[in-house]
Amino acid sequence: MKRSMLSLVAAMLCVLFLFAGCASGGESSSQSSVDSTAVEPDSSEDSTEPESGSDSAVRTITDHAGNEVVLPEKVEKVAIGGLTPLTSVYCMFMGSSEGLVGIHPDSKNAAVNSILGEAYPGLKELPDGWASGDDINMEELLKLKPDVVFYNADVTANYEALAAAGIPAVGFSTTLYEDYNTIDTFQAWIELLKDVMGDSDRADGIIAYGEEVKSKVAEKLSSLSDEEKPQALILSNYNESAITAGGISFANYWIESAGGENLGYDIGAFVGQVNMEQVYEWNPEVLFLNSFSAYTPEDLYNNTAVDGHDWSGIKAVQNKRVYKIPLGMYYWFPPSSDSPLMLQWMAKQMHPDLFEDLDIEQEVREYYTQFYGIELTDEQLDLILNPTPESAAAF
Template identity: 30%
Template sequence: MNSLRMRTIIIILSLVLIHVTGCSANKVSTPVNKDNIEAGTEDKGVTRVTIISPPIFSIYLSASPKDSKVVGINSRAFSTANEKVLNELYPDFKNINTSFINNEFVVNTEELLKLSPDIIFYYGDNQKNELDKLDVESVDMMFSKNRDPEVMTIEWEKHLEKAFNVTSENTIEKEWKTSNNKVNELLKDNSTKKKGLYIFSYINGKITVSGNNSYGDNFFNKAGIVNVAKDIEGCKEVSMEQIYEWNPDIVFIFLGMPAASIINNQAANQDWSLIQAHKNKAIFDIPQAAYSWGAPSADSPIMPLWLISKAYPDSLSKEDFITYLKGYYNRIYDIELKDELVEDILKPKKVKGK
């Protein structure tokens, strides 16, 4: 491979839209035939792993062979997670190379190849670009247009297990069944649904919400919360006037301004005190653990239960949710979450300067 080709960069801006924001794109790439993923890579000496799509790291942590090693990763796998949790799950995570991807979501193939990866996990054609020209097995984790985190995370887990030729007694698929059964039990007598707003981005006064066919909408449906933005397709920036009209009972924030700033009505030129959720003090930051619970990840089966604990605390108390969370991490990641770490996961985001 000549020097010019080695310097080819892969623009992966779709990552922001598809994985980080939780919105569906107008165009979804045609997936690589998943039957082409070679089984038995572990037998071929696959130990050096590179992960371009951040949420896949959490699936790797729950489903990978213990003798494999992540040598390169998108830094958002860390910035969109709780570093104290990552330290428990993968103590060497800070030594994983992230320099081959810059802040503009550009991958330098020359730097990538210096890591000598045996396998690369990516998401969609925009991340693929020149990867198929490299002499490295590359696996596209975009298999369908389905925006349901349950479907996506089960597919991811199955194909990581296939890529590494491993199986596990405790799986995300089993956990989804357990979570769904518990949700159905908790909500069976719930006749009044809360109206919720899912904000996936609140930056510089611009509010973008999750509408129909988004991760947030799917999570709301699972938790028995009515999405006030259901008439919007995907994700869209909206005005305060629109939010006044919707008047949600409860608000959840994925990215951007901390909930505490809104509760204290500190948003410049935006008065949240008129919103019912503000009057209820029902505005919450979405927690981050192995990854943010606001996007598909190995923690996704936890998200509907956490939403219920906030929207319907009489059905699921904080204490009961914590018990479930600890059990989940023990089953999926084989670690014990200490009380201090649980509180760190669930605490509100800090307001800047405080």
Template identity: 25%
Template sequence: MATTDLNRRAALQLLVAGGSAALLAGCAGTPGSPPSSGPATNGGNGGNGRISVTDQRGKTLTFARPVTRVVTIPMPAASLLVAVDRTADNLAAMHNASWVAMRDGIMGTIFPKALALPHEIATQDFTANVESVRALDPDVVIQWSDAQLIDPLEKAGLNVIGLTNNGKQEDVDAWVAMFAAMLGKPERAVDIKSRSDLELAAVKDLAAGRNSTGPSILYFNRFTGGLKVAAANSYNDFYIKLVGGTNPATGDDPLKGSGMVGLDVEQVLRWDPEIILLGNFDAAMPQDLYSDPVWQTVSAVKNRRVYKVPLGGYRWDPPGQESPLMWHWLSDIAFPQQRSLLRNKVTEYFDFLYSHKPTAAELDKVLWAAANADSDHYRQFNAA
């Protein structure tokens, strides 16, 4: 057997045996995701063919066979399950926000049957409609780890895997490992994590090799109907700093609180960010800021450095299977290139995740090419 095969087998054994547990240190959860209630480990197939999975509450579930009917309530979970599985066949239902991302992004094009699945199974705050979920007869329900969200489902006799979001890459790794184990595809988790780790190292090396200080970057989770930005203990703060940027919401004049925090226009004007990112949780576009007199003194607006975050198989702003693509995109936004290699990387990554090579038009849609066309240096992402 080749050395690479031995290394891969060793990595697989570590992952499914719980090697990720130590990475999930307790840390305040982001709003929209309940706080962590414990570390997570993942079990593998036992000698009798049964599958054990320990969720991020520390609760172990055992399945007699790989699951085939999964209901997902946390927003990233539906597309993540599809990416791990490379099919939507085992997805039984999802949260409406997950469905909207599939409809508006590329996932609904790649897996059109997913758009026909039930998606009115929980409220906006993730409270499940227990009767609707039970009627679907799922093998397992994926839910945030808050006891108030999980208890009604478990009291109804449903198997529930609890997830936490501490704003860390290790959470994504844990979710992937759990999903791969319960689907009977633990080796898929090894492949996804290995590729993600390589991309993370590459982005870190790029940042370390720069002599200049990075720009200040402010991420808006919500823009229309009330401003919310990424503060401490958010995944967005992690990747802003990863690429070498600074986040004014966690800088010398930080916001109180963690996760996504509300604020007023005056605070943004005081910060004067050099780059503004608009997330995919509302319809705000760069032109909305460019045309609004309120924002004209902000450096990001004056210099046309406002960008809509890409929307692929899922939104690139929160943690997910396409996060490595977000890291590379943001690196090129912060430190523009003459010609970005991102389109090629997206094509390769989508083939790896979904067995789908996007067309030029699909890549333009993922990257919001039209919406970002008037923003500085966005031509670097155009097709050759």
């Protein structure tokens, strides 16, 4: 496959990938639309401007888009838009879904069809009709009377519409770091939540855990030579329509941070559509199936995935080194509240001997107890580490 054609297709696929709110770019901003029938603020509600002589009535923060946002001294009502994984991070930070008055329908689907909804059942009842994709129905949103709306910082049309309606809007970004460091992104979301919601007893512990994980994994991998790093590929999605490989973003961060070489790097874009010929040319030693896909490792081992796709000649298939990326509070591939677990899981799959002492099941149990207050059952743990085909269709 010629790289020029691959890069062109990759750019197109990148736009499609953004539907889940995992990342966004200029195209998303220009395509986002807002219901223009109700963009005026409700003058009957309390203004965010301070009363005369009351300097403490509001405060100003800076979000990931670089915008200065004026907020009430105490934020009590929050709506979360198209950055879908952020809902799980909010609940982790707050210790509950308290304060949420509306979420994106994709976030609601995630809550209904994963352990997120079991941990925070209130999410299942929240209004979601005010948002669709990157679009906002301003009339419906104003009915929720939020103190602030969290949105994808790369979708500038959302900010402009919310500002015009007089609703404070705080942008959270997935593209803060050139290397798409997913754990650092997750931690930056926690820091911004501290700015908006106030400090949390949980926040420092969440960030400290992530830093410890990064340090421990990096230390174990520090002595690896390039020859000892397996050539790996993440299929960010795989269905009857296309094979989509991870490129320079989250896929590259996960593979390189876990001690591997990312074969998809040359795609030169977030993700890219490839064919079986390209997969055979790469011939990955380790292959990861994102949980966006309904297929399992057994489908590749048994050639029961897509008709006409023969995986039997791929090293990862021959050596039974195909792994399905877990699905916990959210998909583990993009930034999420489970990102520190993803790095450990990836490193364990890439270098089982180096990480022989890492009991990933126990690590997940302890993490969920410490940061979510959940004692996982064996069934719940199995569903996290071995997502069902049905879970892919739910999002």
